[in-house]
Amino acid sequence: MSITEQELRSLGVPEGEPLQQAVALVRAWEAAGKDPEQMRSDIKAVLADPEPFRGDPELGRLARALSATPTIPLPNSAGAPWRQWGQKLDAEAVQQMERACRLPIALAGALMPDAHVGYGLPIGGVLATDNAVIPFGVGVDIACRMKLSVLDIPVHDLERRKDRLIRAIEAETRFGVGATFQHRRDHPVMDEDWSVSPVTRQYKDRAWAQLGTSGSGNHFVEFGILTLHEPLRGLPPGQYVALLSHSGSRGTGAAVCDYYSRLAQSRHPKLPRELKHLAWLDLDTAEGQEYWAAMELMGKYAAANHACIHKHIAQNLGVPVLLELENHHNFAWKERHRIGGREREVIVHRKGATPAGPGVLGIIPGSMASPAFIVRGKGNPASLHSAAHGAGRVMSRTAAMKRFSWKEVQRYLKERGITLISAGLDEVPMVYKDIHEVMAAQADLVEIVAQFDPRLVKMAPHGERPED
DNA sequence: ATGTAC
Numbered sequence: 001m002s003i004t005e006q007e008l009r010s011l012g013v014p015e016g017e018p019l020q021q022a023v024a025l026v027r028a029w030e031a032a033g034k035d036p037e038q039m040r041s042d043i044k045a046v047l048a049d050p051e052p053f054r055g056d057p058e059l060g061r062l063a064r065a066l067s068a069t070p071t072i073p074l075p076n077s078a079g080a081p082w083r084q085w086g087q088k089l090d091a092e093a094v095q096q097m098e099r100a101c102r103l104p105i106a107l108a109g110a111l112m113p114d115a116h117v118g119y120g121l122p123i124g125g126v127l128a129t130d131n132a133v134i135p136f137g138v139g140v141d142i143a144c145r146m147k148l149s150v151l152d153i154p155v156h157d158l159e160r161r162k163d164r165l166i167r168a169i170e171a172e173t174r175f176g177v178g179a180t181f182q183h184r185r186d187h188p189v190m191d192e193d194w195s196v197s198p199v200t201r202q203y204k205d206r207a208w209a210q211l212g213t214s215g216s217g218n219h220f221v222e223f224g225i226l227t228l229h230e231p232l233r234g235l236p237p238g239q240y241v242a243l244l245s246h247s248g249s250r251g252t253g254a255a256v257c258d259y260y261s262r263l264a265q266s267r268h269p270k271l272p273r274e275l276k277h278l279a280w281l282d283l284d285t286a287e288g289q290e291y292w293a294a295m296e297l298m299g300k301y302a303a304a305n306h307a308c309i310h311k312h313i314a315q316n317l318g319v320p321v322l323l324e325l326e327n328h329h330n331f332a333w334k335e336r337h338r339i340g341g342r343e344r345e346v347i348v349h350r351k352g353a354t355p356a357g358p359g360v361l362g363i364i365p366g367s368m369a370s371p372a373f374i375v376r377g378k379g380n381p382a383s384l385h386s387a388a389h390g391a392g393r394v395m396s397r398t399a400a401m402k403r404f405s406w407k408e409v410q411r412y413l414k415e416r417g418i419t420l421i422s423a424g425l426d427e428v429p430m431v432y433k434d435i436h437e438v439m440a441a442q443a444d445l446v447e448i449v450a451q452f453d454p455r456l457v458k459m460a461p462h463g464e465r466p467e468d
Numbered sequence: 469a470t471g472t473a474c
Contacts, residue, residue, distance in 0.1 A: 255470085
């Protein structure tokens with residue numbers, strides 16, 4: 001047969017009825033002496049859009065079989081190249097990465113050593129695509145990010161003025177699902193154009209009410225000791241008090257993700273169920289541009305949330321800020337990478353991955369009882385200039401709630417000198433991988449510049465509704 | 469992660 005069954009598969013003809021019809025079609029065409037190149041282009045045309053061919057005397061059967069079969073449109077037969085860092089990664093997360101790399105828009109991928117299962121792309125997944133953006137390749141919490149401020153406070157004040165520092169956290173941010181400020185914060189981000197998308201327009205008011213809040217889940221605000229191993233932006237090596245926060249774009253970012261992922265799914269109705277969260281928007285379309293603009297606004301908004309938290313805590317304490325560092329870890333960027341032997345512009349999705357281009361500084365947190373690290377990217381091309389964004393969970397939230405008790409956790413924290421202001425049992429240190437192992441697994445991606453050891457930690461109390 | 473609604 002001039003076109004083999006295997007080639008039909010690699011062209012993207014799905015198993016089952018469509019493949020049988022395609023094989024029969026090729027046999028009939030061969031008998032009629034049709035040019036194989038013409039066969040290929042006809043089959044590709046039907047695969048791209050079967051609907052117009054449903055009544056075609058030759059191609060109709062294949063077109064109808066395709067219409068009836070959920071399929072990955074134009075799958076990348078071999079899959080885009082990708083590799084993983086770390087050994088014992090969750091098998092389901094690996095499978096999600098494998099699937100994402102078979103999307104027709106996928107160019108290259110990478111899986112970070114803290115990977116675990118997410119919607120569509122795994123958490124810890126990095127995916128470079130061709131002029132398309134996947135809302136769930138960025139994640140629900142668009143622009144979830146880290147910020148660290150070194151404060152001009154003597155290190156011994158961390159213990160001596162502990163209650164004062166705790167009060168500052170309690171006063172200057174809010175935790176919990178739906179948390180808002182009764183007396184709104186203000187920030188120049190609210191002067192941006194919020195009409196770039198119907199979602200951001202509709203949610204502007206709520207976004208304002210949530211400005212400076214922290215949310216729930218794994219989000220936190222904490223004081224700790226920063227140990228600088230080398231000079232950093234004019235700050236000499238030594239020990240400092242620092243404030244570290246982790247949070248994102250709150251309800252508004254989630255609404256943006258939800259709206260544009262549904263829109264993307266409606267544009268790819270034939271994506272099989274297990275791929276529906278990988279639905280993408282073409283950046284040449286108005287919808288794609290709209291998501292991109294909304295995503296970028298959420299980037300600024302999430303940065304403003306951290307800026308408010310840090311500014312107000314520093315003001316509350318009346319202390320100068322000596323150094324600030326920050327990075328997104330749920331976002332998409334237009335970057336240039338060498339893929340398939342040539343440098344080109346691609347869309348790099350980092351969903352729970354820290355940008356780690358050459359010399360780029362980032363923050364990788366561990367858990368409430370293990371260190372965060374300030375890192376400098378090594379610009380490894382195979383990771384698409386990325387690194388892990390944390391330790392990664394080893395246990396589901398429900399499993400953690402059953403497994404642990406506060407009594408044992410409090411003893412564990414006391415032994416390590418950690419004061420926990422509040423948190424859910426599903427965020428205790430034992431639910432995370434050993435951050436040191438994660439760092440060791442990515443020694444070729446980042447170098448460690450400094451270590452931050454948490455001392456006073458605030459997270460959302462489990463199940464509690466915010467009171468303000 | 470969010471907070472509404474198969």
